[in-house]
Amino acid sequence: MADLVTLTTDFGEDSPYVAALKGALLQVNPKARIQDLSHHIPPQDLRYTAFFLSTALPFFPPGVIHVVVVDPGVGTDRAVLLVELAGQRLVLPDNGCWTALADRIPDQPVVRRLTEPRYWRHPVSATFHGRDIMGPVAGHLSAGVNPQRLGEPTNNWMHLDLPRPRIDKSTLTGEILFIDHFGNLITNFTGDDLIPFASDGWQCQLGRRSWRRIPCIYSYGKAPEGSLVAILGSSGYLEFAVTNGNAARLLKLQSGARVVIKK
């Protein structure tokens, strides 16, 4: 599948940037098969990107090339990396957005700094390395160019950790990591974190409000419509949801809000 290239950006779909990136990539390898993953990462939001990649990329097969352009540092001397991880290849700026994904995968990543300008588009602009560096490099990779020709290995890169909850005997303190399209509040509590708190309902604090008991259910369909429930979600994290409703809108909570669970 070396010809399959996915795109994840914060470009939106109203601007011509996705189109220009696709053009520059296809200019190098017109046979590349391009798949959009998302162009709706909030602008420059690296933590959002980190959650996105760590949740979605484990489901892809080896051989796929992922171009990720969320790049607040474009035009500074931040590097551009090629990361090989469990057979997948990521082309992205050195800003840490991929290290939470790597933490979920047992394999060691092989990381290169892209230093060979012969694989780039010229002139290289100062503000659009997606079009001028990352797209063309992905084009060359998808056409079979050996990663070793693109740059030297490095052991030095930025890390970006997703926040971990604080656990003590009777309390679990964390935060809302991500709010999905349905308004589900995805916390940073994993199933493992929750084992000592196993129960069919908890005393919870979400933001400034407290609940005496939020029922824990197994699937959305199992609770009365409109009720607030806790559920171990498909991403492996505990999430709070309003069945067939929008929890974020109803509770007026945003990403980063504090979550406390008590035994």
Add this chain to the structure above:
Amino acid sequence: MADLVTLTTDFGEDSPYVAALKGALLQVNPKARIQDLSHHIPPQDLRYTAFFLSTALPFFPPGVIHVVVVDPGVGTDRAVLLVELAGQRLVLPDNGCWTALADRIPDQPVVRRLTEPRYWRHPVSATFHGRDIMGPVAGHLSAGVNPQRLGEPTNNWMHLDLPRPRIDKSTLTGEILFIDHFGNLITNFTGDDLIPFASDGWQCQLGRRSWRRIPCIYSYGKAPEGSLVAILGSSGYLEFAVTNGNAARLLKLQSGARVVIKK
């Protein structure tokens, strides 16, 4: 075309769910050619889905596989179906969202319940059957697996009818079925419904407001800019439009609003 798979979901593009679904599908068949139809079905809106599918899918060639994930019942015991219809194949939850499409097509559908877990991704989550069942099954289908291996035929499935207008001698009473991206108000009146009312203008009621005469035109370009017109739209339904404007915004109408036409 057995390798062509389309996706229609209510996942939005900001969450990692579309990406995870694509990954799970490509994991099974890396050669599948995936086309997005929409990820902007309003959350859990089955009637919207029914209109969307019945309007768009008749234009596709035989052999295409359509994955449709609008799934308010995920995690309950609702079935997942494979529907074969005029040579196209639909993989979707048993919630009726495809029966309005079937009503438009003379062929009888062949329907199977997906009961063979060997074609699914494991562990199957309770909240994301798009990734764990429907995507992988579509991957297997696109790789040539015989539908008979995926589950047993059934004659028992959910139906969801789009509302039909009430017709009497001098009055046609219906509703706004769908508001499109341009703000055009698509009613549930077909061309056939309108034959007894044929005219170049009608007395109409849209929501709470009445018009003495809304002109009926043949195409948007034929009316002065900004005027409210009635037109038999490309979906086969009568729609009310403001030429080069947004009728829904101007008239403050929503899907479901009552529409009455008088001779």
Add this chain to the structure above:
Amino acid sequence: MADLVTLTTDFGEDSPYVAALKGALLQVNPKARIQDLSHHIPPQDLRYTAFFLSTALPFFPPGVIHVVVVDPGVGTDRAVLLVELAGQRLVLPDNGCWTALADRIPDQPVVRRLTEPRYWRHPVSATFHGRDIMGPVAGHLSAGVNPQRLGEPTNNWMHLDLPRPRIDKSTLTGEILFIDHFGNLITNFTGDDLIPFASDGWQCQLGRRSWRRIPCIYSYGKAPEGSLVAILGSSGYLEFAVTNGNAARLLKLQSGARVVIKK
């Protein structure tokens, strides 16, 4: 790459129109490889389309077919064109949205009016020529049909010029041509226009507000976060940006606002 077809429309992604267009195209050539460029052109906005195409399409390789459906004149007697330009092929309504692109490319375009209904879908609706004419024609082109069979050459087509700035000795007067997804204000000043004004900062007027000196920088990363800067952007135009912020939102400016630079 004759099998690669891109789509640029104002259809949005919530309506079934993108899906119907894809179906009609695949009906003709199920092997066509379709890439979305954007379905978020603002409804009927031809100037936006002109900027979009002139900025994105130069990066594509020869042989690609671009279907562009922004079509306020659908249903009037406006023609549908096939434009061959630097080896790329554009299928679009005759409304001028491609001439700003052609002005950037040294080659002469070869333009045909699509007059051969045998390559269309029938019946042709009055309101959806994307599905009934442009999609099917692109399907035939992608399957290898000779452009000469689709219609006769013409020398007569609509032009749509992007506004050019007014330059006098000490003042450059132009406007905001485009506001991108990041809120960057893209003016109609090219690098060439700015040569006489070369400086590391200018006295500027944006809309109704004036600045004594907006610094000119080389890349977003080179200025303190949140500061207003001028930068020669990746599209070749001068843009005003707030580093890691949204200039359009902060300055409450819209496309078309006046911009004045003084020496």
